[in-house]
Amino acid sequence: MAISGGDLAVVIKPEDHPRIETSKVGVLLVNLGTPDGTDKASMRRYLKEFLSDKRVIEWPRAIWLPVLYGIVLNARPKKSGALYAKIWNRERNESPLRTYTRSQGEKLGAALASHPEIIVDWGMRYGQPSIEQALERLDNAGCKRILMFPLYPQYSATTTATVNDKFFEALIKMRYMPATRTVPSYQDEAVYIDALAASIEKHYATLDFEPEVLIASYHGIPQSYFKRGDPYPCHCWKTTRLLRERLGWSEDKLITCFQSRFGPEEWMQPYTDKTLEKLARDGVKSVAVFNPGFVSDCLETLEEIAGEGAEIFRHNGGVNFTHVPCLNDSSEGMKVIEELVRRELQGWI
């Protein structure tokens, strides 16, 4: 092709720009993030990036930054590092969230192997591998179309939107930008509700007791975020309702709670820890907790629920506690990811 303009006459041969000629399609899975290690320096680096995000902490900077640098980043790295150490994947020297996200990427790649034009990669909103690094790999591989999947079933500005922000921020720096799509939240998709139901039924079949109550425990957000328009709690309530209908259970057998409070504000309620305490005190002896909002088991499910939650329940008189694992890279979980990806890729493959 010859381009001429004024004294400029350039000849571009296709082999000079191989990326122009490819029709590769990238699929990028993104989850929240992970520290590189449980040591204080790694934890501080991770928490600093995470808690500097204006989508996560909406307080005015003039108030928040002195608190972040003066208090949180001094006290929390050691405390959080000790919690991460309890759940760390020592074989791979990484957090479970990174292990599961990698596996989801590999399994999705295998499931889409009949489409050699698709390249699957994965990254994290905070920490490594970053979205920018993953995007660079896909770009180098010649992907001129990229589907980015924020791995959160329920939309929140604190999660889905900030992943989208980071993705588009990385695109800003590209001269030859790919076409892009993002996967929407899927709180009410049949494939997701079916997968949750199947994983509960599968887990219950392994128990030697019948839980009287199942708590669907979602990560919380401050009430003020909800009041200002974040639809996240509505998405959580809808997931629980659909699951209840799918299982044919009563309102008191499957309840919604919110966990992982942070800071002094009121968060969405009822709180999971307080509910476990109350159920035990009211005489409930057997309880199950699961985390439909977490695609992969992580600190918040393995340590806060399976560890601390079990302890709270037993300490207050409860007897049987079980944590239903997240969908992770199970066949049910991969079916959800694969179906949504295939649907969003329509017209591209």
Ligand SMILES: C=CC1=C(C)c2cc3[nH]c(cc4nc(cc5[nH]c(cc1n2)c(C)c5CCC(=O)O)C(CCC(=O)O)=C4C)c(C)c3C=C
């Ligand atoms: C104001 C603070 C926070 C908001 C809002 C928030 C929302 C939110 N988070 C998740 C999912 C995860 N959060 C995780 C860890 C985590 N979350 C916060 C704070 C807020 N989250 C902190 C400070 C931490 C770090 C851990 C700690 O120090 O206690 C994780 C686990 C990551 C892991 O590697 O295991 C997940 C996942 C959602 C879904 C959400 C709102 C919808």
Ligand SMILES: [Fe+2]
């Ligand atoms: Fe969080």
Ligand SMILES: [Fe+2]
């Ligand atoms: Fe927590």
